[in-house]
Amino acid sequence: MSAFLTLMRRDLRLALREGGTTGTALGFFLVVVAILPLGLGPDLKLLARLAPGLLWIALLLSALLSLDRLFHNDAEDGSLETLAMGPLPLEAVAAAKALAHWLTTCLPLVVAAPLMAVLLNLPIEAFGPLVLTMAVGSPALSFLGAIGASLTLGLRRGGPLLALLVLPLYVPVLIFGVTALTTAMRDGDMLSPPFLILLALSLAAGALAPIASAAALRANFT
Amino acid sequence: MQRFANPTKFMSLADAILPWMIALAASLFAVGLYLAFFVAPADYQQGETVRIMFIHVPSAWLAMMGYSLIALSSIGSLIWRHPLADVAAKAALPIGASFTLLALVTGALWGKPMWGAYWVWDARLTSVLILFLLYIGLIALWQAIEDPSRAGRVAAILAIVGFVNVPIIKFSVDWWNTLHQGASVIRLDGPSIHPSILIPLLVMTAAFTTLYFVLVLIAMKTEILRRRVSALQSARAGGAQASAVAAE
DSSP: OOHHHHHHHHHHHHHHOOOHHHHHHHHHHHHHHHHHHHHOOHHHHHHHHHHHHHHHHHHHHHHHHHGGGGGHHHHHTTTTHHHHSSSHHHHHHHHHHHHHHHHIIIIIHHHHHHHHHHHOOOOOHHHHHHHHHHHHHHHHHHHHHHHHHTTTTOOOOHHHHHHHHHHHHHHHHHHHHHHHHHHHHOOTTTTTTTHHHHHHHHHHHHHHHHHHHHHHHHHOOO | OOGGGHHHHHHHHHHHHHHHHHHHHHHHHHHHIIIIISOOOTTTTBBGGGGGHHHHHHHHHHHHHHHHHHHHHHHHHHHSHHHHHHHHHHHHHHHHHHHHHHHHHHHHHHHHHHSSSSSSOOOHHHHHHHHHHHHHHHHHHHOOOHHHHHHHHHHHHHHHTTTTTHHHHHHHHHHHHOSOOOOOOOHHHHOOOOOHHHHHHHHHHHHHHHHHHHHHHHHHHHHHHHHHHHHHHHHHHHHHHHHHHOOO
């Protein structure tokens, strides 16, 4: 457990000192949300109706952005192979890195989401459910994304391929995230079935995705 | 299964059964197409468009069976390092993707006169579209990685992860209240289709399935030959390099 935490702390410190990861994701989130009304027209009623889906799509795309760096640097300088030979199982390494990705990329996006929601005229009562559904659903994005990151590790056109592989896997999170949000907005019921399924998706991804991710990393070593 | 692990044995076996399978597919298609176009009656509501089902249903079945076979082969290649499982998982990809596209396109052509739209975002259609995207992603992954053994293992992992989608497709019509109709052939209380439509449908499904296996066997043979050629080429290049070094 201490090795797990040490690794996570190392990844967090690297992300903080290198800078850019969180800022780029936040900037991308803002840009996506800002160009949507330009394409859809400035009709505030229409934007308010579309806002839950638009915000979730913007979250998906922004979370995707930094995924290709998840294992990249460690694979380049050989520390990933050192980690693989260490006492910590590779599954736990993948989980620690996915959690660090969630803390450095997804969590700031979730915190910033109400600001973006203002741009799309989402009613202010919906801000709580928005943050809550995104906080519960976004861990699945990091863990599923870790599978894609390890599958495309070291490929020349890894970035676009990563998006092609990971976005279909994100579809259930998107569907249940938006449904949970709109249900909470309509009925005021936070613990609706879609919300519970969203929670289940995150828990299942957290438990199972590191296994697939570690298997893909091992395929890269030999 | 391990008995067929030898690609040479597989090649001679495939050569022996392929002519028979091609003949079987051709005769099943002859019977099935005749039944579908001349014997099966037009539906009293759908009219002649019901005949699209004779292409649509077998394609959709192959889209899902094809993916399940790829997932099974992927398990075989990951666990037992079965060399043919790897070849099968790769060879079946474009074929499965084609049948998935065929199911989507025929469904859209049927949907326009019947539902009034080529495409609706119902659970069955959406999940099959995601299946198509998974096929595309797997093909792209195979193409992006040069080393075939690494590509095989990486693609196998993705194929197994993506298998989650297959039960979702199968049960989407039960779990969600969809526009797409529920199961009507494989049901506990027997098929709910009249025999005059059911029999042509079953014959067409058998014909499509035989065609699928013919295509997969040919694609597997091609893939094995392609790997042999590239192995020979790299051996030759290595040999040329070695003699060039020796000459210096």
